[in-house]
Amino acid sequence: MKGIIIKGIAGFYYVKTDEKVYECKARGKFRHEELSPLVGDKVEIVIENEKGLITEIFKRSTELVRPAIANVTQAIIVSAVKNPDFNTDLLNKFLILCEANGLNAIICFNKIDLIPKEELENKISFVKSIGYEVLCTKAKTGEGIDEIRKHLSGNVTVLCGPSGVGKSTILNNILGRDAMKTGDISEKAKRGKHTTRHCELLEIEGGYLADSPGFSSLDVAAIGKDDLQYCFPEFKNYQNECKFSTCMHYKEPGCQVKKALEENRINKNRYDFYIKTLEEILSRREWK
Incomplete structure (x- = not known):
């Protein structure tokens, strides 16, 4: 049967099929082919005694290195307008990486209550002028989360952006639970503490949302x-x-x-x- 890898831990892969989620191992042939299964891979499995074996990994449409995830279709780039301060160069780097990896990019401005409305409008106009869609949120109150939900159907989505901008809070709001631990902003460094430890796909709104921290390399x-x-x-x-x-x-x-x-x-x-x-x-x- 066919399915998608939604989680991988210590050599075990959890494959969601139309029936259920199976714990699977990968066939040894993949090691010889230097091909490792990734979260997001579409695979074929066989089941024996309720245990699964991955027998085929289908061709990937996209492949990210950090996080190690396949077949992502879109990235929602979360950028705080304040705390930490908005950084245009950093936003441009994320946009370049999305384009280079073939991902549809959407910009999400978070913490929109921290700056004057006119300043926010200028930021929105800048993003729209270069051809990208903009969403606005106040993640702590849940404002704007429903707009993000509307973009998830039929996609494998990754949230990315600098630390401390509210990615974990947004994900928790979407899911209605603490899927990710949220980190406080360091007063000294004004940067968020890294809080996400592994990559997993969470099924939501007819699509999948990665709980990974997004691009950790901006080279x-x-x-x-x-x-x-x-x-x-x-x-x-x-x-x-x-x-x-x-x-x-x-x-x-x-x-x-x-x-x-x-x-x-x-x-x-x-x-x-x-x-x-x-x-x-x-x-x-x-x-x-």
Whole structure:
């Protein structure tokens, strides 16, 4: 029968099928193929004496390394507007990683009661101008949680974002229970304490929600220099019109992305971040 791995602990994999959840081991052949089952894998299993054996792992649509999870379809990037302070560069890094991994990205602004309404509207306008959907929440009171629920059906969703922004509180609100332990903000560092220990898929609203902490590695410089531009969806309408097919929208003449920037059709903050990241990638390659 077929199912999905919803949890893996110490070599045992818990596979949800249409009937029930089975505790399974993986066939030895996967070790020889250097293929390890991941949470989120769609698999085929056989059952003997109520114990399962994973016999096949189907092709993955996406694969994340940290957290180790397969077939994620979307990421909800949680960003506090205050406490910790909003960081545009950090948000851009998460967006790049979502694009690089083929994930639909939604931005969730949390703790929206901590800043003036006009300031919040400016942040929302910025995100919408670069082509992403925005949700707003006050996780401690549950405000906005129903809007998140509406986006879960038919998806395997991961919550990501910096520590302390409210990911655990949001998940607990969605599930109506303490699925994750929540950590306080460190007064000294103004950062949240890491609280999540393992990755598990929780079935909710016709989809699955990962209880993992999201991307724990934000090394965007690992992305190829030629691939980086495709992680900025607002470049899409212009990048194929450049004078040179190999244009990286940096110092080349006849660049339509730079022309769009000059005409305010591309956000300068985003373009500056693109150049900063590109220079970091090029610099690393020079030292290799």
